[in-house]
Amino acid sequence: MKRNLLFISRYPEIIDEFQGILEEKQIETEIAQNGTDAMELLKQKEYQILVTDLNLDGYNGDKIISYVNQVFPNTICMLYTNSISAVQLGFYLNKRDVFRVFLRPVNFRQEFMQALEEAYELYDLKKHDRDSRQERLKQLEDNRKAIAEIEGSDGLERLNEVRQAVLGKKGELTAVLKGMKDVAPEDRPKVGQWVNDTRSAIETILEEKMKKLEADALKKRYEAEKIDVTMPAVKHEKGNLHPVTQVRNQLIDIFASMGFEVYEGTEIETDYYNFTALNTPQDHPARDMQDTFYLSPEFLLRTQTSAGQIHVMEAKKPPIKIISPGKVFRSDDDATHSPMFTQMEGLVVDKGITLCDLKGMLDELVKKIFGKETTTRLRPSYFPFTEPSVEVDVSCFQCGGCGCKLCKGTGWIEVLGAGVVNNKVLEGCGIDTNEYSGFAFGIGIERIAMLKYGINNIKLLFESDMRVLKQIDD
């Protein structure tokens, strides 16, 4: 280490004498000839060693020493004087602030040379002390920083980062332990003790903070997951099928159980399939029974699912047993009629089919739809494509036949039209009427739904009013 020294003297001959010695020892020396100059120098830098006369112009030596001891606690101060009383003062000072006092001129030079060596040794020791003190202070500061980080951590994750940074393998405390080899042997127990104390202090704080954070997190979770059992439950709306679809499906199930196949025709038909093939040629008065939506002279919206019969009979040979459900269209609009409604056509063609087979099947059908007590009644009617034709009534399922508002006091309710297939229709489709015969029927699905669920206006089925539709769920 570079040595330096401040020499204060008002005697030029003393300055000359010592300057040589100090230069020889390669000690960087500043000279001040009075107290005022000395104080100026001391304001600019710190000296390792200060040597001063007691009596000076400006500030006296003891004043300068007091100042140095306050401002530069590591600086080693030495005093020389030529008065006995001053030596006594020196002894007094010695106890506090002065390393050595010399009486000039007695052995001054020799004593000084000796003291200089010791002073530098002492300076090195004090410097070491100061360095380790500063190191300690710095570590305490780091410690405080770590603790502040721990206290400030707002999450377990961050806390773990701090733990790693301080206590981990590459942490600050571990680094101190690794640096132990540079610590003086006599200081190692102290440093080791300090590291252990610090570690356990930080661990305690970490532990507490972690518990607090965990408790906080748990509390937050409980609050977030809190269930108020008195709150109304979230209602899951369950939908249901439209009443017309429900009745359609029920009818399909019933007919399927009797061995019928389902044939779905097209909603746009030609005049031929909708009328002519069903024994209703142009100018036939029966065409007036159905007000038709024509798309062109040839094409129309089918007025009846009966058109499907022709397609089926053209496509396959008897035995035939089909139902054909679907939408049909007529220019007709009142409380019981809608321009669009749903029909289900039925057709059976086989050997030896008679009206009795129709009656038997219908009895079975109405019992399944309206209940076991229900019976049927056939009334003569007219349709161009059946001969004979019948209107089918069921016994009133509301009053049991005594007469009520639903059956208009008659005890019977009209439900569908049917008949034995007109030979002209079968022959038109190339079926030998000597061998085969058949029956056909057409059911209005809305009519069945209205009867079954007590709906008095067909419009309710098409207005999509959920208050109405939700009530009907079979």
Ligand SMILES: [Zn+2]
């Ligand atoms: Zn009735």
